Amino acid sequence: MTDPRDGAGVGALEAIYDSLPPMRCAQQCWDSCTTFPVNALEHRNIRDQTGVTLTGGRARPGQSIPRCPALSFANTCTIYAARPLICRIWGMARGMACGYGCVPEGGHIPDEEAIILINRVLLLSNDPAATPETALHQLLQSGEVYQAAVAGGMLIALGIDPLARYKGEPR
Template sequence: MSLSEDDQIIDTLRQRIPAFACVPGCHDCCGPVTASSTEMARLPRRSSAVREAALDALSCPHLGPQGCTVYEERPLICRLFGTTPSLPCPRGAGPETRVAPAVEQRIHWFARRTRQVLV
């Protein structure tokens, strides 16, 4: 099965976002975010009750007691937190080398051109 154009863009951008270790136990950036429909299709569905409870708590429906339950498939916006001055980690963590400005711009371009839905 071949990947859609959006899947290819997502995979390419994911490879260009530097990884870093979060502060253990911190989930400060795990609030309500939007993601493309393509990214959402990669995530398990949550019930309306779970989604509403997370929104009421200003949290993410994929945040579990031990952290992100969809870490490997987390949306681009989640991966971008802490890697760029425009989305700094609230606790000061981040990679040695920040994401390239062109990559950040491409992520924002992708978000603007795709249908975004609340995670």
């Protein structure tokens, strides 16, 4: 793991980003952009590249889901060049397919690959608040059972007990 303040961490992060297949974006999916947790490494990368410090978003009129704080009033991404992995894999993974028909070159990446990439970034960030276990917990809380099961399998492959946080808790 690297220190999120270390330039090597940013280089490894960029290598992960560069490993993604190219995709032509129709720039219509802004309505899917909401607030999201950003680990320390990606947060620093966004701030260093764009000068933007992400804070909580506000809900759109008539909706309860907060709007991404990086969206401009014209619904364009103000941090696009430095956007975090979750934004980069939107539309690329089968389970996160673009509703507007955008498909990456070579087709969608398997959900398992997307989860591996997410876990690699979380482990790279060395952020105690952003761990693979936390990602699994968030998937379970959101009701994404299939993706939680795949994430659990990835954690086991990494030698991490995916249920450790739940052991001993009353049911």
